[in-house]
Structure formats: C-alpha cells, structure tokens
Amino acid sequence: MSTGPGLGSSSWPSEPDRSSESPQDGSSGPDTGAKTGKAGDALPSGHAMWGNTTSGTAETVGYVPTNGGVQPPPGPRGGPTQGESELVREALKDAKVSRETSVRVRPERRDKEWPRPGTCRVITIANQKGGVGKTTTSVNLAASLALHGAKVLVVDLDPQGNASTALGVEHRADVPSIYEVLIEDLPLADIVVPAPEIPNLHCAPANLNLAGAEIELVSKVARESRLRRALDSYDTDQFDYVLIDCPPSLGLLTVNALVGGNELLIPIQCEYYALEGLGQLIRTVDLVKSHLNPGLNVSTILLTMYDARTRLAAQVAEDVRNHFGNVVLNTVIPRSVRVSEAPSYGQSVMTYDPGSSGALAYSEAASEMAHRGAPE
Ligand SMILES: Nc1ncnc2c1ncn2[C@@H]1O[C@H](COP(=O)(O)OP(=O)(O)OP(=O)(O)O)[C@@H](O)[C@H]1O
Numbered sequence: 001m002s003t004g005p006g007l008g009s010s011s012w013p014s015e016p017d018r019s020s021e022s023p024q025d026g027s028s029g030p031d032t033g034a035k036t037g038k039a040g041d042a043l044p045s046g047h048a049m050w051g052n053t054t055s056g057t058a059e060t061v062g063y064v065p066t067n068g069g070v071q072p073p074p075g076p077r078g079g080p081t082q083g084e085s086e087l088v089r090e091a092l093k094d095a096k097v098s099r100e101t102s103v104r105v106r107p108e109r110r111d112k113e114w115p116r117p118g119t120c121r122v123i124t125i126a127n128q129k130g131g132v133g134k135t136t137t138s139v140n141l142a143a144s145l146a147l148h149g150a151k152v153l154v155v156d157l158d159p160q161g162n163a164s165t166a167l168g169v170e171h172r173a174d175v176p177s178i179y180e181v182l183i184e185d186l187p188l189a190d191i192v193v194p195a196p197e198i199p200n201l202h203c204a205p206a207n208l209n210l211a212g213a214e215i216e217l218v219s220k221v222a223r224e225s226r227l228r229r230a231l232d233s234y235d236t237d238q239f240d241y242v243l244i245d246c247p248p249s250l251g252l253l254t255v256n257a258l259v260g261g262n263e264l265l266i267p268i269q270c271e272y273y274a275l276e277g278l279g280q281l282i283r284t285v286d287l288v289k290s291h292l293n294p295g296l297n298v299s300t301i302l303l304t305m306y307d308a309r310t311r312l313a314a315q316v317a318e319d320v321r322n323h324f325g326n327v328v329l330n331t332v333i334p335r336s337v338r339v340s341e342a343p344s345y346g347q348s349v350m351t352y353d354p355g356s357s358g359a360l361a362y363s364e365a366a367s368e369m370a371h372r373g374a375p376e
C-alpha cells in the first residue's frame with residue numbers, strides 16, 4: 001500500500017529538532033510505543049522513517065538515510081566517535097520506535113500563505129462513529145488554515161463542547177451558544193467569539209444544553225435546516241472556511257450540519273471497525289442531497305490516528321483508498337501524544353507543539369485541502 005506522495009520521501013529535510021518537545025513526549029501515554037526514549041533522540045539526524053510499515057523496531061520500519069549516509073556534524077563534545085555510532089546503531093537495532101516520528105510530512109510550506117477560496121467553504125466534519133478524530137481534525141485543520149492566512153470559523157455542534165474546549169473558548173452553560181441559535185433563533189453573530197490563541201480563528205461554542213436540542217428540534221419548523229438558516233442570515237463571506245464539528249450520531253444535529261455544509265469531510269480512524277457504519281453515513285448523505293441539500297459533496301476523507309507499526313492500519317488505509325480514490329487526502333495523521341495532550345491546555349496542537357509530527361501532519365492535510373480547493 002502507498003501512503004501517498006506526502007509520506008516517506010527520502011529527499012525531505014532532516015528530522016526537525018525534537019529538543020523543544022516536553023520531557024513526557026515519547027515516554028508517556030498509551031500510544032507512544034516503547035519506553036526506550038524519544039525516537040528523535042535515538043535516531044541520528046538525516047534519517048527518515050517509512051510510514052507504511054508493520055513493525056516497531058528501528059530496523060524493520062524502513063530506516064533509511066536521507067543524506068547519503070553522511071555523518072552528522074560533530075557535537076559539542078567533538079561529535080560521536082565511530083565507536084559511539086556503532087553503539088548507537090547496535091542499541092537501535094532492537095529499539096521500538098515512537099509513533100511520534102514514524103510518519104513524515106513536509107514542513108516547508110508552513111510559513112507560506114495558502115490559496116484562499118473565492119467564496120466561503122462550509123465543511124461539515126462528520127462520522128457517527130465516536131472517537132475517530134472529528135473534533136481533533138476540526139480544530140487542527142481550522143488552526144492550520146488560520147495560521148496560513150485564512151479566516152476560519154469553527155461551529156461546535158457537539159454537546160460535549162470539545163471543539164470549544166480545544167480552542168480555549170468559554171462554554172459554560174450560561175454562555176450563549178449554538179443551542180440558542182438552533183432552538184431560540186439567536187443570530188450566529190451573537191455567539192461567535194474569537195479563539196484566544198490564534199488570530200483569524202473564531203468559534204461558535206457549544207455546551208451541554210445542546211444535548212436537549214436533538215429532542216427539542218423534533219417539533220420545530222424546518223428542523224433539519226435550522227443551522228443552514230442561521231448560516232444564511234450570517235455574514236459567512238467574512239470567512240474563508242466554516243468547519244462544523246459534529247457529534248457521534250446521525251441524529252438531527254448531524255443532519256443540520258449536513259444541510260448546512262457544502263462539503264463533507266469524513267475522518268476515518270485506521271482501526272478494524274473503521275469502515276463499519278460508513279455505508280449508513282453515505283446513505284444519509286445521499287438522502288440529504290436528494291431532499292434537502294443538493295449542493296453537498298463528500299469532498300474529503302482523512303485517515304487519522306495512523307499507527308505505522310501495524311499491518312492493520314496499512315490495510316485499512318489501503319481499503320479506504322481503493323474504495324474512495326482521490327477524495328482521500330494523501331496526508332495521513334499519525335498517532336501523536338502531542339495531539340491528545342493539546343486540548344487539556346485549551347490549545348490546538350498547532351500552537352501547543354508546532355514541531356510535533358501531529359502538528360506537521362495536520363498542517364500538511366490543511367495545505368492539501370487549501371490547494372485542492374472546493375470540488376466543482
Ligand atoms: N492523531 C492522534 N493521536 C493521538 N490521539 C488522538 C489523535 N487524534 C485524536 N486523538 C485522541 O483521540 C480521542 C478522540 O478524538 P476526538 O475527540 O477528536 O474524536 P471525535 O470523533 O471528535 O470523538 P466524539 O465522537 O466523541 O466527538 C481524543 O482523546 C483525542 O485527543
């Protein structure tokens with residue numbers, strides 16, 4: 001299987017300096033692999049890992065030199081001796097490699113402005129399966145796009161309010177939220193607030209009140225189109241992107257998001273059950289298209305939480321690519337401790353640790369979306 005052109009190239013710049021990562025990186029959390037220290041520490045610079053491999057040892061993950069095998073320049077103590085290098089190589093032979101560094105992305109586009117769409121792209125991020133990375137994807141794509149010059153609004157449509165939390169936006173029960181917009185016809189303009197960490201990024205927050213909306217919407221006029229109406233009467237043209245983060249269900253909230261969007265982005269976790277339920281999601285999309293929103297397109301699929309050490313992840317990725325073709329972004333999001341830590345600091349990983357593999361991957365995915373543009 002191929003992980004696409006975004007991964008595994010041997011011509012990219014050498015491993016970014018990992019010294020800025022916090023001490024727990026690569027040594028904490030269930031998804032860091034072995035406890036043998038940071039992979040960035042263990043790997044000599046100028047080497048790259050192939051992302052589409054199946055084993056966790058340094059040897060078997062396709063550990064290849066990117067600089068023609070040239071030794072790195074001497075360090076402060078005069079650099080490693082040949083003997084030390086041998087020792088390192090020997091130590092690496094059986095070392096498990098952190099998933100943090102196992103998927104490579106191109107960092108070189110990070111500081112450039114990306115193309116901005118002519119009109120606002122309203123992108124619904126949905127998958128009724130829970131915990132597949134919808135919120136993480138919404139927040140980090142939004143942050144990446146905003147950091148590259150786009151004006152972005154994240155609409156939190158999940159009673160859990162996770163996107164609001166991750167963006168550092170207040171969403172206590174007494175804060176005006178998307179609930180009042182959907183149920184009480186409050187204008188969106190009255191609830192949209194700037195995200196404190198990133199200029200050009202705004203959020204329409206959600207809180208637990210929204211849990212009642214699934215029931216309360218049932219008796220409302222135009223119950224499936226209430227978000228659409230709110231967006232239509234809001235000045236969305238001030239934004240380049242509106243990203244709508246959905247709850248893990250196919251209820252009325254998600255249907256509102258599908259009716260409100262022009263595009264659907266489906267995050268798919270590279271796990272065994274990942275494809276279950278996708279058929280039902282696609283059927284729901286078809287129903288929405290034929291009755292409520294003919295303009296809806298499944299524009300993007302993003303593979304998330306990719307674990308380069310497992311054959312299963314590679315198999316799931318291959319199945320998804322075979323089935324959905326080039327709707328699937330070339331960039332794959334690796335499992336990254338940094339990505340999961342960031343929300344507890346009220347931040348996207350893009351500001352929490354911009355050099356981490358998760359941040360670089362989300363930046364690359366956002367770049368792909370910006371450069372592909374909206375489907376015709
Ligand atoms: N690339 C990643 N690496 C490591 N952890 C991740 C990654 N992406 C997401 N996670 C973690 O996985 C969990 C689920 O992610 P997230 O909340 O984004 O999924 P979700 O689809 O929005 O969930 P829900 O269906 O409950 O809304 C979170 O704890 C998140 O921090």
Ligand SMILES: [Mg+2]
Nearest residue numbers: 134135158162
């Ligand atoms: Mg979520």
